[in-house]
Each structure stands twice: as C-alpha cells, then as structure tokens.
Amino acid sequence: MFQEDQFKKVEEEKKKWIEDLSKILSETPERLPRFTTVSDLEIKGLYTPDDIQGIDYSRDTGFPGIYPFTRGVQPSMYRGRLWTMRMFSGLGGPEETNQRFRYLLDHGETGLSIAFHYPTLMGYDSDSPMARGEIGKCGVAIDTLKDMEILFEGIPLDKVTTSMTINPPASILLAMYIVVAEKQGVRKKEIGGTIQNDMLKEFIAQKTFMLPPKPSLRIIVDTIEYCTKEVPRWNTISISGYHIREAGATAVQELAFTLADGMAYVEAATERGLNVDDFAPRLSFFFDSHIDFFEEMAKFRAARRMWAKIMRERFMAKNPRSWMLRFHTQTAGCSLTSQQPFNNVVRTAYEALAAVLGGTQSLHTNSLDETYAIPTEEAATIALRTQQILAEETGVGNTIDPLAGSYFVEALTHRIEEGAWEYIRKIDEMGGMVAAIERGYPQAEISDAAYKYQKQIDSGEKVIVGVNKYATDHPPITIWRMSPEIEKRQLKRLQEVKQERNQLKVKDCLQNIRKASENGKNLMPHIIDAVREYATIQEICDVWREVFGRYSDPGYF
Amino acid sequence: MSRGRKVRILIAKPGLDGHDRGAKVIARGFRDAGFEVIYTGLHQTPEQIVAAAIQEDVDGIGLSSLAGAHDYLFPRVVELLKERGAEDIIVFGGGIIPEEDISALTQCGVKAIFTPGTSIEEAVNWVRKNVNPRN
Numbered sequence: 274m275f276q277e278d279q280f281k282k283v284e285e286e287k288k289k290w291i292e293d294l295s296k297i298l299s300e301t302p303e304r305l306p307r308f309t310t311v312s313d314l315e316i317k318g319l320y321t322p323d324d325i326q327g328i329d330y331s332r333d334t335g336f337p338g339i340y341p342f343t344r345g346v347q348p349s350m351y352r353g354r355l356w357t358m359r360m361f362s363g364l365g366g367p368e369e370t371n372q373r374f375r376y377l378l379d380h381g382e383t384g385l386s387i388a389f390h391y392p393t394l395m396g397y398d399s400d401s402p403m404a405r406g407e408i409g410k411c412g413v414a415i416d417t418l419k420d421m422e423i424l425f426e427g428i429p430l431d432k433v434t435t436s437m438t439i440n441p442p443a444s445i446l447l448a449m450y451i452v453v454a455e456k457q458g459v460r461k462k463e464i465g466g467t468i469q470n471d472m473l474k475e476f477i478a479q480k481t482f483m484l485p486p487k488p489s490l491r492i493i494v495d496t497i498e499y500c501t502k503e504v505p506r507w508n509t510i511s512i513s514g515y516h517i518r519e520a521g522a523t524a525v526q527e528l529a530f531t532l533a534d535g536m537a538y539v540e541a542a543t544e545r546g547l548n549v550d551d552f553a554p555r556l557s558f559f560f561d562s563h564i565d566f567f568e569e570m571a572k573f574r575a576a577r578r579m580w581a582k583i584m585r586e587r588f589m590a591k592n593p594r595s596w597m598l599r600f601h602t603q604t605a606g607c608s609l610t611s612q613q614p615f616n617n618v619v620r621t622a623y624e625a626l627a628a629v630l631g632g633t634q635s636l637h638t639n640s641l642d643e644t645y646a647i648p649t650e651e652a653a654t655i656a657l658r659t660q661q662i663l664a665e666e667t668g669v670g671n672t673i674d675p676l677a678g679s680y681f682v683e684a685l686t687h688r689i690e691e692g693a694w695e696y697i698r699k700i701d702e703m704g705g706m707v708a709a710i711e712r713g714y715p716q717a718e719i720s721d722a723a724y725k726y727q728k729q730i731d732s733g734e735k736v737i738v739g740v741n742k743y744a745t746d747h748p749p750i751t752i753w754r755m756s757p758e759i760e761k762r763q764l765k766r767l768q769e770v771k772q773e774r775n776q777l778k779v780k781d782c783l784q785n786i787r788k789a790s791e792n793g794k795n796l797m798p799h800i801i802d803a804v805r806e807y808a809t810i811q812e813i814c815d816v817w818r819e820v821f822g823r824y825s826d827p828g829y830f
Numbered sequence: 831m832s833r834g835r836k837v838r839i840l841i842a843k844p845g846l847d848g849h850d851r852g853a854k855v856i857a858r859g860f861r862d863a864g865f866e867v868i869y870t871g872l873h874q875t876p877e878q879i880v881a882a883a884i885q886e887d888v889d890g891i892g893l894s895s896l897a898g899a900h901d902y903l904f905p906r907v908v909e910l911l912k913e914r915g916a917e918d919i920i921v922f923g924g925g926i927i928p929e930e931d932i933s934a935l936t937q938c939g940v941k942a943i944f945t946p947g948t949s950i951e952e953a954v955n956w957v958r959k960n961v962n963p964r965n
Binding site: 391394402403475480481521609611612723730731740749826 | 859872
C-alpha cells in the first residue's frame with residue numbers, strides 16, 4: 274500500500290512521536306499497565322503503516338464477493354440486501370411460540386429461529402422422567418409432528434427461512450419441517466433454512482450430546498448427503514463458535530475451534546464419497562459477537578479469509594461458493610448482566626454493530642432480560658428494534674467493510690488469523706478435531722480461559738459496569754413466567770397423538786430406522802417416514818441410543 | 831476427629847441443562863480455595879446427585895441451573911436428602927434464577943442462591959461461613 278520512501282518517512286516520524294510520548298508518560302502515565310482486548314490480547318497505543326507492511330491488498334484483503342472474501346461474501350453486501358434479522362425464539366408450547374413468531378414477523382423480523390426446550394434438544398419427550406421440571410422452560414416443547422404443525426400454523430414455509438438450534442435430533446426436526454412444508458403444499462426443493470447439526474461443538478461447549486462422536490458424525494453426514502440431493506436450499510450444518518465462546522473461549526479459540534470443526538465435517542463428508550463442491554456451499558457458520566468491538570470485527574474478517582484458504586488449498590474446492598464463509602451472529606449472552614439489566618440494551622447494540630461491520634449474513638440480538646428468563650415480548654421487541662435502528666438509521670450499511678484499511682483493524686485481523694492457525698496446527702498434530710476432543714484438548718483450553726477471565730473480573734482488571742464497578746441497586750424488572758397449564762396441555766397432546774396414530778406403521782418405521790442405523794444406509798428417508806406417522810422424537814432417539822450407545826460428560830473442570 | 835478435615839463440596843448439574851461454565855469456574859475456584867471438590871458432570875437426575883453426595887460424604891452441594899428448571903430440581907434434591915436422612919448436607923445453588931424465585935427456594939431449604947455477577951470470592955466466603963465438615 275505504501276512506497277518504500279513513504280515507509281522510511283513514517284518510521285522517522287514515529288520515532289519522534291515515541292520520544293515525545295515517553296516524555297509525557299514520565300509525568301502522566303497511562304491509565305492502565307496493559308491495554309487488552311476482552312480475550313486478553315495486548316493492544317498498542319497506535320497503529321501505523323508499518324504494522325500492516327506484510328499485508329498485500331489484492332492477496333489478503335481484495336474485494337467483496339471475491340476470494341479470499343475478507344471484505345465480505347457478497348459483492349454488494351448490505352447495499353444489495355440487509356442482513357436477515359432472525360430472533361432466536363421459543364417459549365412454552367408450540368402455540369405460544371407460534372404467537373411469538375407471528376408477532377416478530379409482524380414487527381419486521383425477516384427470518385425465523387427456533388429455540389427448543391431441553392427435552393427436545395436432548396432427544397426426550399415431554400412425558401419422559403428426564404423432562405420433569407423442564408417442559409417449555411428454555412424453549413418450545415416439540416414432541417411430534419403435531420407440535421411442528423401448530424408451530425408453523427399460518428406461516429408459509431415458501432416465504433420464510435427458518436433456523437433451528439438443534440443438534441443430536443437435528444435430522445428429526447428437519448424431517449418434521451419437510452413434512453410440515455409438504456402439508457402446506459411446499460416442496461422440499463423450495464424450503465430454505467438451517468439446522469445447527471454441529472455435534473463437535475456440543476462435545477466441546479454446548480453439551481447437548483446424546484451419542485458418541487463417531488455415530489454423531491455419521492448421522493450428520495447422512496443429512497448432508499440427503500439435503501445435497503433433495504433439499505438444495507438447506508444449510509446442512511451451522512458450524513458454531515457461539516457456544517464455544519459463551520463457554521469461556523477467547524476470540525482466537527472460538528475462531529480456531531470452529532474452523533477445525535468445519536474441517537472435520539468436510540473430511541467426514543468427503544470420506545463418504547461426496548464431492549466437496551456439491552455440499553460445501555451449504556455449510557454455514559455461527560459466531561458470537563462479544564463486547565470487544567474491534568476484536569470481534571477483526572475475528573469475522575479473519576474467519577472469512579481463513580475458511581476460503583482452507584477450502585481452496587486444503588480441500589481443493591473449485592466452486593467459489595465452497596470458499597465462502599457465510600455466518601449468523603448472536604450478540605454475547607455471557608456479556609449481559611443481571612445487575613442493572615437495562616445496560617444490556619447498550620451492550621447488545623455495540624455487539625450488533627460489530628457483527629454488521631464484520632459482514633454477518635444474519636443476526637440475533639439478545640434481550641435485556643435474558644439473565645433472568647426467556648425474553649418478554651417487550652424485551653424482544655427492543656432487541657429487534659436495535660437491529661432495525663442499526664440497519665435503517667445509522668447508515669452503517671452504506672459502504673462495504675468500512676473499517677478495512679485501518680492500520681489497527683488490518684493488523685488485528687492478521688494477528689487473530691495467525692493465532693487461530695497456530696491452534697489449527699496443534700489440532701492437526703493431534704490427528705484432527707475428533708481426536709483432540711477425545712483428549713479433552715479444546716475443553717481444557719476453554720475451561721482455562723473461562724477461569725482466567727473470571728479471575729480478571731474478580732480482581733477488577735476487567736470491568737463489568739454495574740457488577741464490579743458502578744454497582745448500585747436496581748428495581749426488579751418484569752420477566753416472562755410460564756403458565757403451569759402449558760405443561761399439562763403438552764402432556765395431554767402427546768398422549769392423544771400416541772393414541773390416535775397408526776401404531777403398526779410407527780413400529781415399522783422405527784424398525785426401518787433401526788435397520789438403517791445398523792447397516793449404514795442413509796437415515797433421512799426413514800426418519801421422514803417415521804415423523805409423518807407421528808413417531809415421537811424420543812422413540813427415534815431411543816433406537817439410536819440402543820444401537821450406538823450414549824455419550825456422557827467426562828466432567829472436566 | 832474430623833475437625834481438621836477439609837470441607838467437601840459436590841458441585842452438581844441437575845437436569846438437562848448444558849451450561850457448565852459457571853459450575854466449572856466455581857468448582858475450580860473452590861478447589862483453589864482449599865475445599866475438596868467433586869464435580870458430577872452434566873445431566874444428572876436429583877436421585878443421582880443425592881446418591882453421589884452421600885457416597886462421597888460431602889458437606890455441601892452446590893447446584894447449578896441456567897435453564898429454568900431450578901424450581902423443580904433444587905427442592906427435589908433437598909427433599910431426597912431428607913428422605914435419605916442426610917438433611918445436614920448444606921444445599922446452595924446458582925445460575926439464571928429470577929429474584930422472585932429465590933425466597934421460594936430458600937423456604938424449601940436451599941440455603942443460598944448466587945446469581946450472575948457473583949465473584950468466586952463471595953461464594954468461597956459464604957461456604958467458609960456456612961458449611962462445616964459434618965460429624
């Protein structure tokens with residue numbers, strides 16, 4: 274970017290500036306002994322052209338929509354189309370959640386995102402002893418196709434795309450979505466959306482696991498294989514850093530572990546014999562946007578550049594769409610505080626800005642009350658409005674990747690990339706991510722980082738406003754409470770569905786799933802048949818638990 | 831006899847909730863503070879937690895829940911301890927717990943609830959004051 278003689282001049286001027294500065298600092302020192310990011314990367318007081326000397330614009334930065342996509346995956350970015358405003362929602366039963374979906378769509382939300390309650394996430398029905406106390410609490414209760422039909426009542430599935438945060442039973446929920454669409458007269462070729470379907474990060478961070486890693490991967494590859502042919506607009510995995518970060522990882526760890534997970538999926542699918550360019554364009558990503566504005570922006574830019582290199586150089590993908598890292602972002606739940614909860618609106622707004630300046634394709638903004646409960650309608654509306662103000666008032670989408678060329682942002686992007694490669698090299702040496710997980714490597718790295726961060730908060734080195742600084746009492750806020758009727762209604766409906774369905778057909782379908790599980794045939798067509806006959810999520814998952822065994826938490830701390 | 835014994839704490843994750851960051855940070859913080867710590871790992875039923883507590887002869891149980899099921903799971907642990915004649919094991923908890931639920935939980939016999947923003951030191955000090963080696 275600069276000529277040799279320009280650099281020399283800048284270097285001389287910088288020397289002088291440093292001399293002047295040290296005189297000033299000897300009298301009035303800086304506020305802090307170290308200035309660091311939230312992930313504890315040390316940041317200098319000033320960045321200048323020499324900090325980006327090694328960066329070649331065409332090679333490393335380039336143009337939006339063109340390899341290595343540092344500046345964005347689409348050529349026109351938000352000038353063409355705004356990011357999708359996709360609010361993660363699920364509360365009580367399918368009736369309540371349907372109502373919330375419609376409310377949010379009426380208020381300008383542009384995509385759906387389902388939060389399931391824990392029993393569904395873990396492959397249990399509402400009538401399981403494991404579900405006691407958990408029905409509808411942390412998301413929507415879905416046991417059978419009947420619940421999914423109610424969930425999408427009045428929502429045309431050819432007009433909206435839906436993201437589902439679901440992992441061990443992802444294939445089952447996708448099957449239900451396909452059948453609900455079919456009943457609406459929408460063909461599976463037309464539906465669009467995402468299943469999270471990222472089991473590796475479950476073992477590492479989110480911890481909704483069911484089967485051991487290898488059979489988990491096998492079912493994921495079944496969904497990839499099936500969707501590549503039959504549901505071409507579906508994102509088959511949302512390779513997720515979000516939960517890794519929320520579990521305490523640094524930005525660099527989040528990036529590295531997520532990309533390493535992605536590499537493991539590409540390897541597993543190509544081992545099945547799939548052509549990388551057939552399935553890779555439908556892999557999507559999901560990152561956290563934490564409170565350190567520049568660190569996050571830089572992370573998103575580095576992520577795109579790294580994935581492009583990985584796909585082109587390591588996996589020899591030829592299709593430019595295979596090189597593109599498209600991602601959803603959620604603002605950082607772990608940055609929110611229960612103290613002075615209205616401050617969370619401000620935190621979320623900054624985090625949303627970082628996500629948008631980082632070029633996200635879709636965004637969920639957290640509600641101010643999420644350190645207490647599932648968001649109220651009012652709190653969710655403020656969170657959605659935060660995105661709308663960002664999109665339509667602030668002008669941030671007027672130009673693409675506006676912070677590119679900043680000495681600091683480019684240097685930080687490079688530094689985060691280097692840090693992440695370092696981790697990826699280590700994971701490669703261990704034999705890849707599955708082997709690393711089996712050794713507990715990413716889990717231990719994250720626990721260490723989480724503990725260190727907590728110590729920094731406790732010592733006051735990292736400030737959390739309202740918690741370890743400016744702490745004052747705050748009046749209580751109104752929070753969402755679940756009516757006990759919801760639990761009764763859910764149990765009653767499940768019982769009715771189980772009574773009314775064709776038991777013989779259900780039995781046959783489950784038998785077919787068992788056979789395919791054992792003989793390695795693709796499970797998806799059998800799962801679709803089973804859910805159409807109202808087999809429950811647990812009935813299908815129980816077959817898998819029997820055939821493949823369970824994974825239980827090794828309990829590292 | 832047991833006077834000099836270290837306080838033994840079971841950190842437990844009841845129910846299906848997978849959020850274990852807080853539980854693990856607290857487990858490590860307690861260990862560094864000199865307590866003996868046993869961590870159950872995730873996805874434990876109240877029955878499993880109580881069995882582990884009795885088997886490990888702990889002095890206190892720290893329950894963690896961030897998924898809204900605390901109102902069933904925490905009192906259930908207290909109830910089962912009573913049934914097993916182990917009500918002298920002190921139960922405390924933490925997580926995403928609305929302020930208005932705290933008094934109901936303490937009435938059921940949960941001795942303290944720590945909400946987000948609690949420092950490790952605060953929790954350690956509470957245990958030092960309120961949990962002693964049993965017998």
